[in-house]
Amino acid sequence: MLELTGITKTFFPGTVNERKALVNVDLNLREGDFVTVIGSNGAGKSTLLNVVSGSIRSDSGTVVIGGKNVTKLTDYQRAAYIGRVFQNPSAGTAPHMTIEENLAMAKKRGKRRGLGWSVKKSLRQEFRDDLATLEQGLEDRLDDWVGLLSGGQRQSLSLLMATFTNPQILLLDEHTAALDPQRAASVTKITAELVEAQGLTTLMVTHNMEQALAMGNRLIMMHQGEIILDVDGIEKASMTVPDLLAEFEKHRGAELSDKDLLQ
Numbered sequence: 220m221l222e223l224t225g226i227t228k229t230f231f232p233g234t235v236n237e238r239k240a241l242v243n244v245d246l247n248l249r250e251g252d253f254v255t256v257i258g259s260n261g262a263g264k265s266t267l268l269n270v271v272s273g274s275i276r277s278d279s280g281t282v283v284i285g286g287k288n289v290t291k292l293t294d295y296q297r298a299a300y301i302g303r304v305f306q307n308p309s310a311g312t313a314p315h316m317t318i319e320e321n322l323a324m325a326k327k328r329g330k331r332r333g334l335g336w337s338v339k340k341s342l343r344q345e346f347r348d349d350l351a352t353l354e355q356g357l358e359d360r361l362d363d364w365v366g367l368l369s370g371g372q373r374q375s376l377s378l379l380m381a382t383f384t385n386p387q388i389l390l391l392d393e394h395t396a397a398l399d400p401q402r403a404a405s406v407t408k409i410t411a412e413l414v415e416a417q418g419l420t421t422l423m424v425t426h427n428m429e430q431a432l433a434m435g436n437r438l439i440m441m442h443q444g445e446i447i448l449d450v451d452g453i454e455k456a457s458m459t460v461p462d463l464l465a466e467f468e469k470h471r472g473a474e475l476s477d478k479d480l481l482q
């Protein structure tokens with residue numbers, strides 16, 4: 220479903236600020252793969268997602284989604300294939316539009332149509348039904364501005380919007396990291412349910428190793444722009460946090476002080 224081949228991205232090449240964000244990355248996701256992505260700060264996780272979404276163009280390599288080579292397409296041109304939720308709850312929704320208008324906008328994602336968000340009665344009922352699955356009482360607040368919602372409610376809404384059009388790839392970039400533990404747990408549960416219900420091929424970046432082990436069928440660990448561990452199935456299911464730390468240490472040397480990875 221997603222084939223990345225030979226992806227390399229260097230920021231500010233040839234300068235003192237040169238950063239090798241991705242180094243010859245190959246990654247192949249089968250349809251329905253739910254892959255959690257871990258790694259220390261600056262490992263290249265967000266850049267990987269940006270290259271898939273098209274918001275960053277790689278220096279070399281190819282990106283194929285659903286058999287279509289999208290390497291040269293802009294993020295807008297790829298929007299129909301991709302759903303994405305960011306860490307910041309404000310990023311995925313428009314605060315000065317109502318819940319209904321946000322949902323209508325998501326329905327039209329990637330389609331060439333005018334910016335009219337008028338919603339027919341039947342669609343309104345569909346929105347209510349979808350919102351009810353989030354179990355946050357949002358189905359009765361269709362006319363409320365999204366800016367009035369809590370961070371957890373906005374992330375839940377972002378998730379719903381990102382999965383509305385049944386994208387070929389769902390990208391989750393630390394989407395529970397900015398939430399308190401209770402809201403993070405609720406958004407994690409909704410994520411698992413939505414991905415499972417639609418069989419979505421998913422890449423989820425997280426700094427929480429327990430979450431990375433508990434969710435999905437496959438896990439990759441990145442370090443300095445490379446994928447240094449790729450496990451799935453029973454191998455992943457039998458892994459523990461100490462196993463992950465040991466893998467990380469192998470590549471990083473004896474030093475083990477990265478609080479972000481240790482969360």
Ligand SMILES: Nc1ncnc2c1ncn2[C@@H]1O[C@H](COP(=O)(O)OP(=O)(O)OP(=O)(O)O)[C@@H](O)[C@H]1O
Pocket residue numbers: 230231238239240258259260261262263264265266267
């Ligand atoms: N737009 C950019 N301009 C310059 N350098 C960048 C840019 N985006 C990322 N980098 C650099 O590329 C490297 C990889 O960054 P990236 O954000 O992909 O890492 P990450 O694994 O997502 O880190 P974190 O967990 O801290 O979010 C880092 O050295 C970072 O400073």
